[in-house]
Amino acid sequence: MDEHAQLLRARAAAAACERAAAAFNEFAKRLSAVIGPAEMAEYDALVAREAAALSERVAAFRVLGLGVASIEGE
Numbered sequence: 001m002d003e004h005a006q007l008l009r010a011r012a013a014a015a016a017c018e019r020a021a022a023a024f025n026e027f028a029k030r031l032s033a034v035i036g037p038a039e040m041a042e043y044d045a046l047v048a049r050e051a052a053a054l055s056e057r058v059a060a061f062r063v064l065g066l067g068v069a070s071i072e073g074e
Contacts, residue, residue, distance in 0.1 A: 006063050013057040020053040
């Protein structure tokens with residue numbers, strides 16, 4: 001993959017993280033104090049989506065030479 005494609009991948013991964021965080025924020029805004037099975041399932045799905053987006057973002061930026069020691073455990 002050339003450098004331009006790598007940069008495009010990193011930008012797309014950053015945007016995906018932003019969308020995942022926005023979805024989590026919307027969930028939090030409409031969440032009530034009473035948590036039921038539907039809310040638990042949605043929360044789990046949002047956490048998984050956010051984790052996948054973060055993992056892709058870290059990998060995409062690592063290829064560009066940028067690493068995050070606190071996330072990668074280095």
